[in-house]
Amino acid sequence: MSSIGTGYDLSVTTFSPDGRVFQVEYATKAVDNSGTVVGIKCKDGIVLGVEKLVTSKMILEGSNRRIHSVYHHSGLAVAGLAADGRQIVSRAKSEAASYEKVYGEPISVKDLADRVASYVHLCTLYWWLRPFGCGVILGGYDRDGPQLYIIEPSGVSYKYFGAALGKGRQAAKTEIEKLKLSELTCREGIVEVAKIIYGVHDEAKDKAFELELSWICDESKRQHQKVPNELLEQAKAAAQAALEEMDAD
């Protein structure tokens, strides 16, 4: 997996002899080094969670949002270079707005994912642009129900029912696979996501982190919003309790 593409990795418009574009793979490394981002599709909606690594004690709580609303019904959680993520979010917002202007209907989550993926892919085609150094989990709730997509720096997008990006993605994916997502409601989902994030957080390597949770579900009237404070606190408490239990074993 970690091969040095000597000479073939200088430009995004160069293929290596074995058919890889190294610049795009290096961009994916940026995503792999960021804080964990988790998304799950519950039976009545989507829950997105981010392990926001806090680099300084002076940073105000609640600042540097990693989960953004893109339209009433969708949210985007960003893993990787935050500034690149802002650009993707901004593009997604304007795509959703322009779709509504033209067709008079809210954009479907599938079309939104397609458009974001096209945009991200665009930046891997020209030598004067660099690929985006961030992967994005897009969760939305439209006429076809709740949907979850990941858009990677290469421009591919896949639909998932459980997804994770960032440092702790392997561990997170294992945890998600243990969940029975088709029976989980979003309320329970929030607690599960919190537990996963608290679980994969590496206390040794990274000091503090802030948990950011958002959902789109029937309870939030199918609007993407931050999880209400009381539920957030409950989830955090439950997650911490679960951690202590694990440590006690």
Add this chain to the structure above:
Amino acid sequence: MAIADTPSAARRCSSSTGWRPGAIWPYLDGTGPSQGRVLCSRAGSPSSSGVVRPSPAHILGSDRCGFASGGVAGAAEAQNDIDVLNPPPEVEKLNHKKELLVQPSSSMDVNCQRSLTMYPCVTGTSVIAFKYKDGVIMACDTGASYGSTLRYKSVERIKAVGKHSLIGASGEFSDFQEILRYLDELTLSDHMWDDGNSLGPKEIHSYLTRVMYNRRNKFDPLWNSLVLGGVKKGPKGDEKYLGMVNMIGTHFEENYVATGFGNHLAIPILRAEWHEDITFEEAVKLVEKCLLVLLYRDRSSINKFQIAKITTEGPTIHPPYSLKAYWGFSHFENPAQGAVGSW
């Protein structure tokens, strides 16, 4: 709320800097872009030849552009038997065709890239609103006229904007729909911040004022009078707000407002009977009193009303209902009694 400018005054102050009076209003002598389409025949033109001339409806100060029956101003000229729509050539010759400093152009001018709003087509009539104890109450009828025809009878002219405001509009209905689209965009981007803050009535009123004034400056107004009311928490607790902005960008804040005919018929009632902290029940009674007067006297009003209120809990638009009106006047029952020629 009468718009003070008359085309003659406008002509006097036109300069060669490119302001085209003919772009919106026809001249009193019948030339100009509205030729052939008479907005309304109204007596009382300032000319000396005593001929009835067509003049734009908005001089009346209302937003309706209907084919109003004559006799509004009651000047003596109305008695002349002149076909105003198709004046005979001798009459036309009498009109002074002034030399214009700036050529008027019609909206179909080839040089003109876009067409300019000249007259409204489907219009709503008055909206009345005032502050009451828990917030702001707003009411209007659910009719939209196409000229003088009461074409649409179930039109919602009051809408909620965000969590804190209500907007009511009179005038061109399609322009109101466009304004609602602008407000949708505004509230969407406000909503996407998701930072616990949201746009209040004062901010939306400000925004609408900018939109209306800028459109007016392009000679392409959104032909509406808008009423914006709401409640939002401010530094002094829950602050009620009520304001109005019209098609030329005039805007103000007041305890009670009305658009169109409501200005003439409802405001005097509100002046006499509105008081601070009026309760909801009293407010509804007061509103119904005003609506009833409008129903009797405004010919583009229909007997189907919607009352809406906005409080700290949010906006509520009640379903439409009708008021009991009294039509049992003896002259209505026997209109021909005493008329010449009846037996």
